[in-house]
Amino acid sequence: MDEFGKQTEDGYGNRPRSGNQWLAERFEQHRGHLRAVAYRMLGSLTEADDAVQESWLRLSRSGADGVENLGGWLTTVVGRVCLDMLRTRKALREDSLDTHVPEPVISREEGIDPEQEVLLADSVGLALLVVLETLAPAERLAFVLHDMFAVPFDDIAPIVERTPAATRQLASRARRRVQGTAAPEADLPRQREVVHAFLAASRNGDFDALLAVLDPDVLLRADGGSVAPNLSKVVRGARAVVEQALLFSRVALTARPVLVNGAPGVVAVQQGRAFSVMAFTVADGRIVEINILADPERLGSVDVTAL
Template identity: 50%
Template sequence: MSSPETLAEQFESNREHLKSVAYRMLGSLSEADDAVQETWLRLNRSGTDQIENLRAWLTTVVSRICLDTLRSRKIKREESLEAHFTDTFESYDAESSPEAEALLADSVGVALLVVLDHLKPSERITFVLHDIFSIPFNKIASILGKSEIATRKIASRARRRVHGADTRKASDFEHKHELVDAFLTAARKGDFDRLLDVLHPNVVLRDDRQTGTIRTTKGAKALANQVIGRAQAAQIALINGSIGVIAAPYGKLLYSIQFKMTKEKITEIDLISSPTRLKELEIEVVNL
């Protein structure tokens, strides 16, 4: 039997991988930490004598723990994040943890976390393990307690929900992406002139952040003054099949932005923060 020191060393060499898997499955750093800790406790009780592939064993265990967590979650809401974002495009300071920042900055992105949050537990587990971590379907099937054929169908269904239709076929898809990206970049960098360049002189912003009302801002200069230096938490995503923006700090959807635009300018912006309205939106990951 492995000594306690050796067992701890073997686990620590896999900790980052386990944290990465758990975070994508649960969308919460604290819950991911709990899942990894529970995995360590189970390993400590089991030892490694009968384990041929430790990394695979640990991945299976943490996945089952995450699946149980997803299935047992009660419908509840954490304290609203709106208190921390009192203005329309309030700036966002990430947690100081380098580990947290690395998880958010990687190729997966916060848009995917928002989409994954709308999947069924089995869909989320299957998508994360297969499409992100390349775990074989037969291994995932044993975690879900389903056949491999059923698991493949779950993966296909999850993939459609994540990526949706191939909107890249639209002739102006990339142009709209570039225009919205230019808007966000200018807002973050405080580039007032560039903001005016992408906004129509008579642009209109409709913002529902005032309970029961919709605040309207008219004109490029007024809107540019409102967003300058902000939008730090905003990321491009597909909203109802069109290029839009979501703000989802650590996977928690705060607001969405939908655009209307001409060939060269943004003409209308609708900011939606109402939980009821957000639930009605179909959000997908952008694939250029």
């Protein structure tokens, strides 16, 4: 059998259809959806894949007998797995949430492939994931499952061990936090125009041009991880951000335009490897948030040749 419990071919090239194989085929129909749920819950593609794999293991052990809605059942299972992972992470985490940048989904500037479209449905920008990281695990679960995937509170309540009314309050508190997130412009070409203007001004060291494309209250967040903690910082305000011009000029000189979680961004490349990913949130023609991931450990999986 392979890793998903499917029986392999016999010596004649036949694939006997076992009950476990049928179950695995049904699970695969829901994999994209489950990965999308887990990514919103965890803000990490690697951890999301681990959570999806664990949900398969639980399904393969218990079977689907008596399960009328397999998709709904699997959604609550992956939610349970993610909740456990979030609680463990919170207990172990040493890095500051102020500077933490979740793992981005990077695609070529021309567009997002079909698998990423499922993953990023509902405009899951990096700025939104940053806010989700600040929520308590139960709040995040209630918000993600109910507000993003329409799971009823009656189904969420047993996962967080609350009443449906208390679970509704969890989602409400999370919603108030999320509503403060800047909504990006819907016009992607306009977003690109603003980002390209920012990069040109950075390359030229043109402070006035930089100020022109930055919102007065712009927020810059940089995450160097545990390997490069000196790179981690939070900077607020246009003039304070412009003072980071040297950092921007280094990035701009080697930047490759990409989409980061569906919005314009850049990957800075050095010696054939990504050394930073910069994501922009553009609203009303100006940049309102910049998130930079410069963590060598998490950037090691970025395939720059594919970009």
